[in-house]
Amino acid sequence: MRIDLHCHSTASDGTDTPAELMRKAGAAGLDVVALTDHDTTRGYPEAVAALPEGLTLVTGAELSCRVDGVSMHMLAYLFDPEEPALLAERELVRDDRIPRAKGVVAKLNALGVPVTWEQVERIADGGSVGRPHVATALVELGVVPTVGDAFTEEWLADGGRAFVEKHETNPFEAIRLVKSAGGVIVFAHPAAVKRGRTVPEDRIAEMAEAGLDGIEVDHVDHDPEARDRLRGLAKELDLLVTGSSDYHGSRKAVSLGAYTTDPDVYGEITRRATGAFPVPGAGGI
Incomplete structure (x- = not known):
C-alpha cells in the first residue's frame, strides 16, 4: 500500500x-x-x-x-x-498572503528586479498566493535558475533581502x-x-x-x-x-x-x- x-x-x-x-x-x-x-x-x-x-x-x-x-x-x-x-x-x-506578496514585489523592485504584481497574479492563477509564485516570476525573468534558488538570503528566504512577514x-x-x-x-x-x-x-x-x-x-x-x-x-x-x-x-x-x-x-x-x-x-x- x-x-x-x-x-x-x-x-x-x-x-x-x-x-x-x-x-x-x-x-x-x-x-x-x-x-x-x-x-x-x-x-x-x-x-x-x-x-x-x-x-x-x-x-x-x-x-x-x-x-x-x-x-x-x-x-x-x-x-x-x-x-x-x-x-x-x-x-x-490566506487573506494576508496578498498584501505580503505585494510587499515582496515592492522590495524586489527596490532591488532592481522588474517583477510585477500582475506577473505574480498570473502565475498564481487564482491559487492561494505564496512565495513560490514570486520565485517562479524570478525564474521567468532569469534572475535565478530554479525556484529553490530564490529561497536564499539574497532573495526570498526568511530574513532575506526581499522577505516580508505575514x-x-x-x-x-x-x-x-x-x-x-x-x-x-x-x-x-x-x-x-x-x-x-x-x-x-x-x-x-x-x-x-x-x-x-x-x-x-x-x-x-x-x-x-x-x-x-x-x-x-x-x-x-x-x-x-x-x-x-x-x-x-x-x-x-x-x-x-x-x-x-x-x-x-x-x-x-x-x-x-x-x-x-x-x-x-x-x-x-
Missing part, C-alpha cells in the same frame, strides 16, 4: 490542478494521497470529483505557523473544513484548533535546515504535550542523519512518523510517492480523526 500524505495543487502553489493531481497520483500507483494546500481547502470538490477508482483521498491543509520567530508548517488531516474557529484562522492567514498561526493554537475540528496534526519537514532556522527539539516536545500527533520524517529536505534523529525523537515523544513527497508538480523536482507513510500509521491517523473521513475513488471524471 503506497501512501503520500503531503501534496499541493493549483489551489495553492502546485502546478497541477486538483483533478490533474488525482489522476497523476493514480497513475503513479498510489493507493492514498492527501491534498494539503497552503491554508486552504478550496481544491477539495474538484479533487473528489476526479478521484480514479482505487485511489483514496485524505483531505487536509498545510497551515502556516510561527513560533519564537521561526516559520514552520503544520499538516492538518481529516478536520471539519467548516468548523468556524479553524476556518476563520485559515482565512486570516500573519502566521502559533503552532500551539493550530494544534488546539485542528483537534477541536476533529483533525489530526503533524509537524511538516521539521529538520529542513535549508529553508532557514528550525524549531528546537524541546519545543517539539512541548507541542507533543499539547496534542501534536506526529512529525514528518521521510521528506526530500531531510538527509539520512536527520531522519534517524527524528525517528528517535518520535519514539521518545510517542509521535507518529509520516513520510511524503511534498509534491508541487513542476515547481519542485520531486515525484509523487517519492516518500511514503507506513500503512499502520495511516490507519492510526484515520482512527484518531473525527472531523472527516477519507474519500474512496469511484472512477473520477
